[in-house]
Amino acid sequence: MGTPARSDPQALVAAAREGDRAALARLISLVESAGAQARAVAEAVGPVAGDAYTVGITGAPGAGKSTLTSALVATMRAGALDAAPIERVAVLAIDPSSPFTGGAILGDRVRMGDHALDAGVYIRSMATRGHLGGLALATAEAARVLDAAGYSWILLETVGVGQVEVDVAGAADTTVVVVNPGWGDAVQANKAGLMEIADLFVINKADRPGVAETRRDLEQMLELSAPPGDSEAAWRPAIVETVATSAGGAGELWAAVRRHRHHLESSGALAQRRRRRVTDELRRLLATRLWLRARGSTEGPAFDALRDAVLDRRLDPWAATDELLGTADDEP
Amino acid sequence: MGTPARSDPQALVAAAREGDRAALARLISLVESAGAQARAVAEAVGPVAGDAYTVGITGAPGAGKSTLTSALVATMRAGALDAAPIERVAVLAIDPSSPFTGGAILGDRVRMGDHALDAGVYIRSMATRGHLGGLALATAEAARVLDAAGYSWILLETVGVGQVEVDVAGAADTTVVVVNPGWGDAVQANKAGLMEIADLFVINKADRPGVAETRRDLEQMLELSAPPGDSEAAWRPAIVETVATSAGGAGELWAAVRRHRHHLESSGALAQRRRRRVTDELRRLLATRLWLRARGSTEGPAFDALRDAVLDRRLDPWAATDELLGTADDEP
Numbered sequence: 007m008g009t010p011a012r013s014d015p016q017a018l019v020a021a022a023r024e025g026d027r028a029a030l031a032r033l034i035s036l037v038e039s040a041g042a043q044a045r046a047v048a049e050a051v052g053p054v055a056g057d058a059y060t061v062g063i064t065g066a067p068g069a070g071k072s073t074l075t076s077a078l079v080a081t082m083r084a085g086a087l088d089a090a091p092i093e094r095v096a097v098l099a100i101d102p103s104s105p106f107t108g109g110a111i112l113g114d115r116v117r118m119g120d121h122a123l124d125a126g127v128y129i130r131s132m133a134t135r136g137h138l139g140g141l142a143l144a145t146a147e148a149a150r151v152l153d154a155a156g157y158s159w160i161l162l163e164t165v166g167v168g169q170v171e172v173d174v175a176g177a178a179d180t181t182v183v184v185v186n187p188g189w190g191d192a193v194q195a196n197k198a199g200l201m202e203i204a205d206l207f208v209i210n211k212a213d214r215p216g217v218a219e220t221r222r223d224l225e226q227m228l229e230l231s232a233p234p235g236d237s238e239a240a241w242r243p244a245i246v247e248t249v250a251t252s253a254g255g256a257g258e259l260w261a262a263v264r265r266h267r268h269h270l271e272s273s274g275a276l277a278q279r280r281r282r283r284v285t286d287e288l289r290r291l292l293a294t295r296l297w298l299r300a301r302g303s304t305e306g307p308a309f310d311a312l313r314d315a316v317l318d319r320r321l322d323p324w325a326a327t328d329e330l331l332g333t334a335d336d337e338p
Numbered sequence: 339m340g341t342p343a344r345s346d347p348q349a350l351v352a353a354a355r356e357g358d359r360a361a362l363a364r365l366i367s368l369v370e371s372a373g374a375q376a377r378a379v380a381e382a383v384g385p386v387a388g389d390a391y392t393v394g395i396t397g398a399p400g401a402g403k404s405t406l407t408s409a410l411v412a413t414m415r416a417g418a419l420d421a422a423p424i425e426r427v428a429v430l431a432i433d434p435s436s437p438f439t440g441g442a443i444l445g446d447r448v449r450m451g452d453h454a455l456d457a458g459v460y461i462r463s464m465a466t467r468g469h470l471g472g473l474a475l476a477t478a479e480a481a482r483v484l485d486a487a488g489y490s491w492i493l494l495e496t497v498g499v500g501q502v503e504v505d506v507a508g509a510a511d512t513t514v515v516v517v518n519p520g521w522g523d524a525v526q527a528n529k530a531g532l533m534e535i536a537d538l539f540v541i542n543k544a545d546r547p548g549v550a551e552t553r554r555d556l557e558q559m560l561e562l563s564a565p566p567g568d569s570e571a572a573w574r575p576a577i578v579e580t581v582a583t584s585a586g587g588a589g590e591l592w593a594a595v596r597r598h599r600h601h602l603e604s605s606g607a608l609a610q611r612r613r614r615r616v617t618d619e620l621r622r623l624l625a626t627r628l629w630l631r632a633r634g635s636t637e638g639p640a641f642d643a644l645r646d647a648v649l650d651r652r653l654d655p656w657a658a659t660d661e662l663l664g665t666a667d668d669e670p
Contacts, residue, residue: 045656052654067399284648284655289636292659296628304621316616322384323616324377327624 015043015050022155023054027128030155034130037147048147051154058153060160061263062178064203069184070210072099074250074259075163076120081256082159083126089264096157097129098148100141100164128157142177143290146283177283179276180266182206182259185224187216201231204243205266208259212247221245241269303330347375347382354487355386359460362487366462369479380479383486390485393595394494394510396535401516402542404431406582406591407495408452413588414491415458421596428489429461430480432473432496460489474509475622478615509615511608512598514538514591517556519548533563536575537598540591544579553577573601635662 015036021029033051036043063078065071075097085091121127132148145162152160162178183204209220224245244262248255270276303309312329315321347368353361365383368375395410397403407429417423453459464480477494484492494510515536539556541549556577576594580587602608635641644661647653 048654048656052657053651055651280649281645284645285636285641287655288641288645288648288658288662289633291655292632292636292662293625293629295659295663296632297625300624300628301621304617304624309617309620313613313616313620316620317612319385319387322380323619323623324380325384326620327627330620330624331627 015046019047019050019054019151019154022151025125025156030128030151031130033151033155034132034148037144037151038132044147047151051150055150055154056156056158058149058158058160059180059267060149060162060178062162062164062181062203063184064164064181065184065208065210069186070250071163071184074184074208074210074248074256075099075161077248077250077253077256078161078259078263079121079127080253081260083121083124086257086260089260092126092159094126094128094157095159095161096152096155097127097161097163098145098152099129099131100145100162128152128155143287143294146177146287177286179270179279180205180263182208182263184208184210185220186211187214187220189220189223201227205241206243206259206262207245208255209245209247210250212255213249217247221247240273241266241275300330347378351379351382351386351483351486354483357457357488362460362483363462365483365487366464366480369476369483370464376479379483383482387482387486388488388490390481390490390492391599392481392492392494392510392512394496394513394535395516396496396513397516397540397542401518402582403495403516406516406540406542406580406588407431407493409580409582409585409588410591410595411453411459411493412585413592415453415456418589418592421592424458424491426458426460426489427491427493428484428487429459429493429495430477430484431461431463432477432494460484460487475619475626478509478619509618511602511611512537512595514540514595516540516542517552518543519546519552521552533559537573538575538591538594539577540587541577541579542582544587545581549579553579572605573598573607632662 015033018029018033018036022033033047036047063071063075079095079097082092082095121129130148132144149160149162181203183200183206185207187209207224209217209224228243244265246255246259246262248259250256267276270279309330312321312326316323316326347365350361350365350368354365365379368379395403395407411427411429414424414427453461462480464476481492481494513535515532515538517539519541541552541556560575576597578587578591578594580591582588599608602611641662644653644658648655648658
């Protein structure tokens with residue numbers, strides 16, 4: 007029997023769990039395209055999802071995220087001194103569908119070809135433009151599909167420019183922020199944002215000048231940041247140096263990720279993070295579904311009249327949406 | 339009398355129209371912070387808004403957008419051979435609040451200091467993290483404030499990485515996409531996205547090698563793109579070469595922007611674009627207000643129970659939001 011029909015998520019999930027990569031690819035495509043099928047996929051996946059651990063890898067364009075991700079995957083699969091090989095690793099590369107970054111992304115995908123012959127590795131680029139609930143919701147859904155298919159480690163690679171991408175990276179269990187030597191000014195200027203999401207820092211391209219200064223900048227930032235008051239207080243982000251092009255430091259990164267996982271699990275912070283993440287996901291989905299309900303009211307002659315009134319300055323946008331909501335006074 | 343109190347948008351609008359820059363700054367801060375004041379600002383601004391023309395300037399980090407914007411502003415203010423000086427020009431620099439781009443943005447803002455003594459130029463960086471309706475809605479609101487304050491030309495400068503930023507740039511009357519020599523591969527890989535938003539291309543840093551190839555790549559892309567079927571069919575994006583650091587080409591860019599404006603006005607396409615833009619804005623605002631209404635249902639013990647059911651795989655996220663919506667069958 008071949009891969010089940012495109013339209014049957016239940017059968018696709020069963021096939022994906024048996025190792026059918028084409029079925030897995032179809033499920034993620036259904037998530038990407040959203041629409042009526044997204045719910046069917048969620049229903050099929052929900053009860054069988056496993057307990058995958060997710061690692062977000064983010065950083066500015068050119069930081070070497072994809073090469074680093076590839077090196078990390080190889081290390082995870084091969085095993086390290088004190089860690090058994092991981093049976094199944096998945097990479098979700100979140101493509102912000104930018105008109106500007108495609109060249110680099112295409113190049114990255116080619117590099118990921120290193121794992122093309124490894125049946126324990128699944129790599130998927132997600133084009134999320136147009137997904138109804140946005141990048142973050144699509145990523146959560148796709149991660150759940152991979153989890154159900156038996157991938158116990160899922161790496162989420164995002165280009166860290168823009169709030170949306172940071173949301174996605176921050177939704178992982180462990181978030182790795184990749185910087186390069188010489189990024190001191192950028193680090194200083196963005197202390198708050200970095201501290202908010204980073205569990206680990208990687209100084210990639212550590213064979214270039216300026217590593218010591220970058221490490222000092224990061225350490226200074228960590229030093230100055232007020233001790234947080236929640237249960238994650240005991241964790242101080244590690245700083246790992248890597249040369250991803252030659253896989254240098256990948257073992258240290260893998261060890262640091264496992265140490266952070268252990269910290270989260272033993273402190274109870276992992277459960278807390280996952281509650282927060284599911285809360286965010288439910289809120290996004292609720293907002294999306296509310297919007298689907300209301301969309302009908304933004305089409306047709308009555309809407310066109312309101313729109314023209316706004317264009318002609320006879321109504322402000324709030325007053326126009328009052329009309330669409332059928333009320334004027336139940337919100338701020 | 340000094341600038342009116344922070345809490346009175348009506349008085350702030352009146353003052354801003356008289357040239358009070360502190361009042362203008364306060365109004366935009368109210369838009370940024372959103373919340374209860376955003377509506378009051380929209381109501382105060384709505385009836386007095388003018389007829390500003392907006393130009394979006396977007397491109398990848400490092401393309402030289404800020405320097406180019408600054409050179410364009412100087413040209414607009416000085417006037418050109420066949421164009422009178424523009425009395426009031428505003429620049430809204432949309433900061434995606436990234437943890438990675440701050441260094442560059444800080445540098446850009448310093449460069450914009452060229453216009454610090456020109457009372458006809460207003461430059462404002464917008465930190466839109468946390469705005470309820472997102473970047474696009476905040477930008478539309480801020481542009482309306484600037485319009486009401488008498489700025490007849492508004493330049494929207496965005497870092498073009500990510501769908502949100504492209505949405506913002508694409509919401510302008512004329513959208514300028516800035517590339518650099520040597521970006522051929524990136525251009526090729528992103529034909530669709532570029533064609534969708536670009537009215538004009540600028541090859542900035544045109545004193546570097548590779549200009550001819552980049553121009554050829556852009557021209558080839560324009561050549562191959564199918565002729566669109568709508569009323570804007572007659573426009574073929576111009577390609578302008580600039581060296582923004584020495585203001586080279588700024589006059590040509592200004593002329594190209596005016597040619598595009600003339601094309602849009604004479605073809606009726608401008609009205610069509612603005613109808614589309616207000617439609618988008620009303621939809622975003624409606625979605626935001628619906629979300630504000632529903633947010634209360636995502637807090638408290640009943641919500642926590644649903645969240646835990648999703649965490650434990652007893653419910654999928656769709657079924658959980660069914661409960662929150664009080665229905666299961668009125669949507670796809």
